[in-house]
Amino acid sequence: MSEFPSFPPDFAFGVATSAYQIEGAVSEDGRGPSIWDTFCRRPGAVLDGGDGTTACDHYHRHREDVALLADLGVDTYRFSVAWPRVQPTGSGAANPQGLDFYSRLVDDLLATGITPAVTLYHWDLPQALEDAGGWRVRDTAARFADYTALVADALADRVPRWITLNEPWCSAFLGHAGGEHAPGVRLGTPALAAAHHLLVGHGLSMGALRAAGVREAGIALNLTHVSAATGRPEDRAAAVRAETQRNLMWTEPLLRARYPATETDTWEELIEREDFRRAGDLDLVSAPMDFLGINYYTPSVVRAAPYQEPHPDRRHAMDNRFTDAPVPGARRTAMDWPVVPGTLHSLLTSLHRRYGPALPPVHITENGSAEHDVPAPDGTVRDTDRIDYLRDHLGAVADAIADGVDVRGHYVWSLLDNFEWSYGYERRFGIVHVDYRTQRRTPKASYHWYRRLIAEARTVAGRDAKARAGAAR
Numbered sequence: 001m002s003e004f005p006s007f008p009p010d011f012a013f014g015v016a017t018s019a020y021q022i023e024g025a026v027s028e029d030g031r032g033p034s035i036w037d038t039f040c041r042r043p044g045a046v047l048d049g050g051d052g053t054t055a056c057d058h059y060h061r062h063r064e065d066v067a068l069l070a071d072l073g074v075d076t077y078r079f080s081v082a083w084p085r086v087q088p089t090g091s092g093a094a095n096p097q098g099l100d101f102y103s104r105l106v107d108d109l110l111a112t113g114i115t116p117a118v119t120l121y122h123w124d125l126p127q128a129l130e131d132a133g134g135w136r137v138r139d140t141a142a143r144f145a146d147y148t149a150l151v152a153d154a155l156a157d158r159v160p161r162w163i164t165l166n167e168p169w170c171s172a173f174l175g176h177a178g179g180e181h182a183p184g185v186r187l188g189t190p191a192l193a194a195a196h197h198l199l200v201g202h203g204l205s206m207g208a209l210r211a212a213g214v215r216e217a218g219i220a221l222n223l224t225h226v227s228a229a230t231g232r233p234e235d236r237a238a239a240v241r242a243e244t245q246r247n248l249m250w251t252e253p254l255l256r257a258r259y260p261a262t263e264t265d266t267w268e269e270l271i272e273r274e275d276f277r278r279a280g281d282l283d284l285v286s287a288p289m290d291f292l293g294i295n296y297y298t299p300s301v302v303r304a305a306p307y308q309e310p311h312p313d314r315r316h317a318m319d320n321r322f323t324d325a326p327v328p329g330a331r332r333t334a335m336d337w338p339v340v341p342g343t344l345h346s347l348l349t350s351l352h353r354r355y356g357p358a359l360p361p362v363h364i365t366e367n368g369s370a371e372h373d374v375p376a377p378d379g380t381v382r383d384t385d386r387i388d389y390l391r392d393h394l395g396a397v398a399d400a401i402a403d404g405v406d407v408r409g410h411y412v413w414s415l416l417d418n419f420e421w422s423y424g425y426e427r428r429f430g431i432v433h434v435d436y437r438t439q440r441r442t443p444k445a446s447y448h449w450y451r452r453l454i455a456e457a458r459t460v461a462g463r464d465a466k467a468r469a470g471a472a473r
């Protein structure tokens with residue numbers, strides 16, 4: 001028995017990052033400001049007062065980071081393109097220096113045999129578009145399609161796999177209802193408009209990718225496994241609401257061209273009542289995808305809660321009559337997120353049951369954990385909790401594949417410790433430790449563990465291929 005779960009021979013092992021979280025160099029080579037540059041300056045917005053001004057200085061150290069990827073042996077590297085590098089004010093001609101950076105990165109990846117997977121939008125909206133209404137206005141979706149075409153024209157000859165949006169749930173609801181993410185709006189209905197415009201933007205972006213000849217395109221959703229804390233009817237109803245808002249709000253329009261219903265109201269009605277909905281939108285939103293990206297971290301165990309009316313304009317956007325309940329017996333990561341690896345298997349098999357052939361092949365586009373890493377004096381980190389997390393979640397993916405779910409890849413979040421949004425640099429998700437004073441990178445024990453897993457998977461795949469070739473002779 002191997003210490004590692006086993007995977008199909010062509011399974012893609014990867015790691016993921018995003019531009020604002022690692023690049024730094026926010027004013028270099030013509031980059032314009034993004035909503036995160038602005039949001040980070042708001043007092044109290046980020047835990048330690050940090051921002052992405054320097055981050056991991058990846059913009060200047062990308063060669064070193066590609067060398068780390070090459071040594072790790074990953075098949076795929078998922079990174080994001082910063083929209084404000086390509087279009088400093090969110091529209092008009094491309095800034096050639098912005099595109100050049102990503103073009104060089106892609107060449108370096110290909111030279112080491114790594115497949116690049118590009119995310120077009122990982123939350124860094126050009127500030128100029130926010131000033132014009134951001135995702136709350138429909139024009140931003142059209143701007144996103146123009147930007148997609150510029151990036152695809154420059155990179156689609158070499159980048160096979162494309163992700164339009166990263167986690168639109170976060171952009172819509174954390175950005176416009178909770179306010180803990182940029183742009184930090186705390187209203188209700190605007191979050192629903194943002195959600196709809198993000199979906200429309202995804203659909204338009206898919207069209208631009210197709211026009212550029214892209215054959216592997218999809219979206220990355222942060223889906224969760226939802227269950228009720230108790231069997232009480234009110235808690236079960238709360239779980240239906242949470243499932244609707246966290247999962248079905250996205251999978252239903254994308255995969256079935258409709259908004260979901262709850263027992264009290266339907267999102268369809270909510271959205272229809274609003275003036276932002278246009279005829280034909282859902283056909284656009286449900287353009288066929290080649291894969292569904294799922295970012296998975298933790299399950300949601302919920303119970304009923306009284307309706308909170310924090311603002312008069314919050315009337316329909318957040319059905320907040322549910323709240324997260326403790327998960328008994330589960331270890332918690334440094335994010336305080338409960339660890340229940342089997343819920344990833346349950347999520348995958350339930351999506352497979354719910355959508356059948358309408359579910360495209362799946363890539364787990366993010367999965368990983370922030371831990372209380374304690375570096376030794378030489379900078380090494382024995383992050384056994386992170387290894388356990390990754391082993392058990394990869395095991396859950398392997399089990400889902402054995403149960404018939406078509407999962408094609410898994411990307412660890414993240415290659416490097418980085419800027420963890422409103423948690424600043426306090427929370428470390430990397431399999432490589434970053435000393436932010438020196439920018440020194442030190443692979444953690446989890447990096448070495450993942451390297452061995454990939455190497456063993458390759459050996460096994462090689463053995464199987466040889467055996468098949470032998471049997472065919």
Ligand code: PNW
Nearest residue numbers: 018021166167170222295366413420429
């Ligand atoms: C994702 N939540 O963010 C992002 O795609 C990454 O950029 C991020 O670093 C990673 O997960 C770890 O947090 C999320 O509140 C942020 O439910 C917040 C939530 C979910 C995902």
